[in-house]
Structures are given as structure tokens and as C-alpha cells.
Amino acid sequence: DAGVTQSPTHLIKTRGQQVTLRCSPKSGHDTVSWYQQALGQGPQFIFQYYEEEERQRGNFPDRFSGHQFPNYSSELNVNALLLGDSALYLCASSRAFNYGYTFGSGTRLTVV
């Protein structure tokens, strides 16, 4: 039973560019949440998708957007990248209203 799959694992982008990160949830899970984890800090909630709609959003600017597809997979898009966007981006899936998240291993984004 595959867990949460994220791609790519590592990414280097230039300031001002745009990036798309991808996530496939664990089998049986239909809710996807995205988190940003800076070095040495806890994960910070970006947003959550359920039934292809954004249900919750954290304190992140509109440069961060997302999408959920009918097969429950999800994308995180970040426009106009800043150096401060460098972080580990984590995708977590769960069943709706089940709070036991399963996390992927993350995408390490470096903005230079």
C-alpha cells in the first residue's frame, strides 16, 4: 500500500520563477493538505483540499495556489519565487474529517 508520493524530491529555481509541486495521496485518502517546513521549524499550514476545493488556508500570500484533481492528487504552485520560499514542502493526506495525517517525504525547494 503506497503512502503519500511527492515529486520532485529536490528542485532548484531562480528568484522570480514559478514552480509546481505534485502529490499523490495515500490510497483511500481524499483530503490533501500542504505544509511548508523551514529548516529547524515545524510545518506551517498552507492550504487543504477536499472534493477539489480549497477548504482551509493558512497565512500564505496569493502567490501560493493549488489544485486537486478528481483522482485526489494535488498540485502546489508558487509564483514569483522569493529566496524566503526555500523550504521543505510537505504534502499530507487523510480521510475527510480523520485527522491522522500521512505525510510524504517532501520536496526540497531551493530558490537562488
Add this chain to the structure above:
Amino acid sequence: QQQVKQSPQSLIVQKGGISIINCAYENTAFDYFPWYQQFPGKGPALLIAIRPDVSEKKEGRFTISFNKSAKQFSLHIMDSQPGDSATYFCAAGGTNAGKSTFGDGTTLTVKP
């Protein structure tokens, strides 16, 4: 405003000892309190979780103690092993709270 405060930031314990990590929360709407374990290069993995209708939950060597009136909960790791060396995050979430909010993490080192 940080809604979940975790302490200590780092902890060193001898093999066989007890590791204790504490968290305090502010939002009384939280009704789900998980602990996650994260190894370098990996996403957090759900370790154990508790709801506020019980004061303690035990799974193997891991125990959560919950004090609703004090809005505090803690993780106890009995008979700590070098393989337990990792970063531990507490979190708080639930239906009314929506997203899960994480503490800043505790780096545990278990010395052989």
C-alpha cells in the same frame, strides 16, 4: 500568534531513560492532539494521538498525557533507545479548528 508552544527545543537522554516533551495550546476549539516523529530527510510520521475526552493514551513505549484544564499535553517515551533519536512535533487540530497547527519541534538525542 503561536497557538501551540512546545518545549524543550532539544533533549538528551541516556539509553533506557524516559524522554518527556511538553506542549501547550491556546485554542479551546482543538479536539485532536497528535504527535509526529520526523527523521532527517523524511516527512513527519504520526506516532500517537489523543482526544480531550481521555487523560492518557499509551501505545507501546509511547504515552500521551493530557490536561484539558491546563491546556497542556505531553509525550513520554519510556525505555528510550538510540533509534528514537529524531525530531518530535506536537500538533493540535480538529473539526472546529480545521487545520492542524504544529509546535516548533524537539530534537531528541538518545545516547547509548
